[in-house]
Amino acid sequence: MDYSCLLNQKIQNLKPSGIRRFFDIANEMDHVISLSIGEPDFTTPWHVRQEGIESLRRGKTWYSPNRGFAELRSQISNYFARRFDVEYDPEKEILVTVGGSEAIDLCIRAIIDNGDEVLIPQPSFVCYEPMTVMAGGTPVIIRTRSENEFRLTAQELEAAITPKTKLLILPFPNNPTGAVMRREHLEEIAKVVEKHNILVLSDEIYGELTYGRERHVSFASIKGMRERTIVVNGFSKSYAMTGWRLGYALGPEEVISQMTKLHQYAIMSAPTTAQYAAIEALKHGDADIERMREEYDTRRRLIVDGFCRMGLTCFEPEGAFYVFPSIKISGLTSEDFCEKLIYAQHVAIVPGTAFGECGEGFARVSYSYSLKHIRQALERIEIFLSEGNKA
Amino acid sequence: MKKLLDLLNDNAEFTTAQLAVMLGISEQEVKKQIEDYKANGIIRGTKTLINWDRLPDSGVRAIIELKVTPKPETGFDDIAKIVMSYDNVENVYLAASNSYDLIAMVHGSTIQDIAEFVSKRLSTLDSVIGTATNFVLTTYKQGGICFTDDGEEEEQRSLVL
Numbered sequence: 001m002d003y004s005c006l007l008n009q010k011i012q013n014l015k016p017s018g019i020r021r022f023f024d025i026a027n028e029m030d031h032v033i034s035l036s037i038g039e040p041d042f043t044t045p046w047h048v049r050q051e052g053i054e055s056l057r058r059g060k061t062w063y064s065p066n067r068g069f070a071e072l073r074s075q076i077s078n079y080f081a082r083r084f085d086v087e088y089d090p091e092k093e094i095l096v097t098v099g100g101s102e103a104i105d106l107c108i109r110a111i112i113d114n115g116d117e118v119l120i121p122q123p124s125f126v127c128y129e130p131m132t133v134m135a136g137g138t139p140v141i142i143r144t145r146s147e148n149e150f151r152l153t154a155q156e157l158e159a160a161i162t163p164k165t166k167l168l169i170l171p172f173p174n175n176p177t178g179a180v181m182r183r184e185h186l187e188e189i190a191k192v193v194e195k196h197n198i199l200v201l202s203d204e205i206y207g208e209l210t211y212g213r214e215r216h217v218s219f220a221s222i223k224g225m226r227e228r229t230i231v232v233n234g235f236s237k238s239y240a241m242t243g244w245r246l247g248y249a250l251g252p253e254e255v256i257s258q259m260t261k262l263h264q265y266a267i268m269s270a271p272t273t274a275q276y277a278a279i280e281a282l283k284h285g286d287a288d289i290e291r292m293r294e295e296y297d298t299r300r301r302l303i304v305d306g307f308c309r310m311g312l313t314c315f316e317p318e319g320a321f322y323v324f325p326s327i328k329i330s331g332l333t334s335e336d337f338c339e340k341l342i343y344a345q346h347v348a349i350v351p352g353t354a355f356g357e358c359g360e361g362f363a364r365v366s367y368s369y370s371l372k373h374i375r376q377a378l379e380r381i382e383i384f385l386s387e388g389n390k391a
Numbered sequence: 392m393k394k395l396l397d398l399l400n401d402n403a404e405f406t407t408a409q410l411a412v413m414l415g416i417s418e419q420e421v422k423k424q425i426e427d428y429k430a431n432g433i434i435r436g437t438k439t440l441i442n443w444d445r446l447p448d449s450g451v452r453a454i455i456e457l458k459v460t461p462k463p464e465t466g467f468d469d470i471a472k473i474v475m476s477y478d479n480v481e482n483v484y485l486a487a488s489n490s491y492d493l494i495a496m497v498h499g500s501t502i503q504d505i506a507e508f509v510s511k512r513l514s515t516l517d518s519v520i521g522t523a524t525n526f527v528l529t530t531y532k533q534g535g536i537c538f539t540d541d542g543e544e545e546e547q548r549s550l551v552l
């Protein structure tokens with residue numbers, strides 16, 4: 001039977017994630033040392049897990065309100081004011097979602113009409129482009145550059161704006177580059193955003209994982225930007241809660257209410273057990289965040305130094321848990337480099353091109369692994385380079 | 392600088408250069424810190440963790456519990472020092488327990504060897520009023536390191552982006 005005429009044309013045209021093939025190679029191989037996974041290696045702190053278990057023990061197994069439990073929204077509001085200095089009304093400006101990903105999808109769909117342009121800085125997480133297409137929008141890619149440490153500049157933004165531009169995606173701290181936008185950079189972006197009257201989806205899922213001299217600055221905290229910004233955040237990265245699937249969106253009532261309609265028809269409500277656990281995380285989890293952040297920072301220092309010593313230069317990433325070394329000295333494309341590396345030394349890293357064409361010449365390396373694991377991987381990569389990467 | 396000790400405790404093979412990078416201090420400072428720790432008796436030595444069970448004829452190990460009458464002036468220290476002085480004694484601890492006071496980890500080539508050591512060398516000591524010998528059958532974990540293969544951390548995370 002020929003399904004192609006029966007299936008949605010837009011979805012059929014979506015490219016499957018370019019990274020799949022790579023994972024398939026890794027899966028078939030023995031003794032692979034992977035530095036490719038994009039989630040914390042820590043398990044959810046025990047006191048958080050306990051609250052999830054306790055809620056089940058008490059039989060709390062029903063749907064939650066569409067927007068999420070009031071107590072959770074109130075804790076999210078406290079948390080965001082405490083950590084990032086922006087206040088949101090728990091009743092009207094917060095929506096609890098199934099991971100940050102759902103919030104991104106809802107936000108794009110709530111804003112974008114057919115033909116609207118969405119500005120997507122790349123390299124970046126893989127979902128923005130397909131979600132824009134599915135919403136009927138046109139993705140406009142902005143290539144960020146290693147000379148700028150993969151930050152988005154006001155000039156690059158200005159150059160990409162047209163009368164059709166409606167939304168800018170601001171994916172910082174960035175997966176895969178580890179780039180962060182400091183306050184002064186955000187202020188420059190804010191001027192352009194204001195001038196052209198566009199909205200911003202600020203994906204701040206890695207907001208708790210910054211390591212430089214400054215903490216993460218939320219784009220919503222920049223003067224005049226709160227009313228133009230939908231902040232996406234969640235529990236996955238900061239509290240090591242990926243499997244619980246819980247995120248949230250913060251923004252003006254007008255936008256959140258539209259997103260809530262979509263959410264209530266498509267999803268109904270976020271997982272109940274996860275919400276009970278998340279309340280505990282927000283109440284008593286600040287120390288856990290700090291403990292994990294310090295551990296990531298130690299690994300980050302080791303891995304950046306390791307790559308630089310090998311000649312795979314990388315700028316110092318100040319956020320998330322990725323480094324994005326240049327592999328240009330090998331003379332290979334990103335894909336070839338990663339493929340030869342996995343066959344020759346059984347080390348799995350992700351080609352930069354998986355995150356946009358402008359990732360060519362780079363690879364994403366995750367340091368969400370133990371120090372021992374990172375050391376072994378670095379040793380193998382060094383051998384690979386010294387053998388002239390003949391595989 | 393407890394972090395330095397945590398890192399060394401985790402893995403003694405880090406080079407001073409790697410330690411310096413991870414801690415964000417100079418290599419000189421790392422070296423000086425380590426010297427200080429040694430001088431203050433905080434770092435007592437560096438050894439390799441060996442799973443002797445994997446070698447044929449590598450002997451046996453036992454945990455010996457000793458019930459001891461403490462001495463008026465020196466408490467348990469004197470008797471601990473005597474127990475420590477034997478080369479086949481690896482670890483000695485003073486315990487807070489109802490049933491015994493000192494715990495010694497000893498090795499020997501055979502079970503008889505250890506039994507003899509306990510009955511002739513330890514039980515006969517003046518202040519020792521009782522012993523219990525526990526032979527070790529399997530070492531699962533030691534010094535924070537897993538000694539069994541199935542305990543090796545297996546990657547449980549899925550490959551997703």
